[in-house]
Amino acid sequence: MPLKSYGLEGVVAAESELSCIDGEKGILEYRGYDVHKLAKNSSFEEVAFLLWYGYLPKKKEFEKFKNDLRNRREVPEEIVELLKLLPSTTHPMIALRTAISFLSSFDERLEDYSEERNMERSKRLLAVFPTIVAYFDRIRNGKEVIPPDPHLNHTANFLYMLRGERAGEIETRVLDLDFLLHAEHTMNASTFTARISASTLADMYSGIVAAIATLMGPLHGGASQKVMEMLLEIGEVDNVEGYVKRALAAGERIMGFGHRVYKVMDPRAIELRKLAQELGEYTGDLTWYEISEKLREVVYREKGLHPNVDFYSASIYANLGIPVDMFVCMFAIARVAGWTAHMIEQYRDNRLIRPLQRYVGRKNLKYIPLEDR
């Protein structure tokens, strides 16, 4: 009988060329490129190209690629109508999940599993995620939707559709890098979910819907919303010490800390920390950054835990004015790049993912007919 491994810890579930983590050294690479180098030199759209095609694009290729994405940002009018039908209290991730499920009905070649078609779907999915998220936020607030602006890049356009006005250069760059840093991360729970779906030969939309559903949980992408709720509860730097001690004594988890793979600080958190500070200085509000810094110090001292990707991104989203319940949507907007790349990889060399379980229930029971029980 194979060894049990709770939470599949230590189990290799797939072979992938997309990304690689060294949890002891705190290294993350996308397709062989260190994430710090990419954050310094690249953009989210370029990283999406890298993940899907396996190499960094040449100038002309990249222009065409960006144009391809730009041309796919619009959603069918029926999707807008669907978003209007949802109660305004609907969580934005549920709105996104529902809209992507509905979007599959507009794919007239759903049965076509060719790589060419799946690449086309990947572009479409990546391009419409920001539109759906921005549209739903405007609709739930009783505002008119703002159609995509083809003159803006992926991230600038998202902020424009959300706010109704163009964002500043620093804000756009910070969010773009946040997306770049969230784009892909080996066999995390939502990516594994997407790969399991692909392994049954379910269509790409189904896998992405399942991945969105999995990302929502507070132990995964939902953590950034919980981090913000914690920052709001703490309120000021002087309250950090008391908050952490009380929470740990009560056996609670401090959201945004700890990771299954990283034993040192998550390299994405290192970059996001710098970006949170830069953005705080730009907006003139360092409240969340300063509370986060104190939390980092106290949680490490008390529990030896480091921040993960969801920790500083909360301060960033708050300073960009993104509603707290939409934080996890930022993660989804970025991670759809990795999910789709993984699904394509899985379809390419597929074998049904079907692990075992260890049965711990009763055996050989005597059946008693209903009337005799």
Ligand code: ACO
């Ligand atoms: N706060 C307090 N204690 C923690 C935390 C935390 N955030 N994370 C882990 N621990 C403790 C556990 O209580 C446990 O302690 P014990 O051995 O004394 O019982 C020990 O560390 C190991 O914890 P596990 O749950 O076994 O570790 P696992 O690898 O399963 O957990 C996880 C990883 C889920 C991310 C965990 O660290 C956690 O719950 N963090 C908070 C939620 C969070 O930030 N999630 C986002 C993760 S990153 C991402 O998905 C994008």
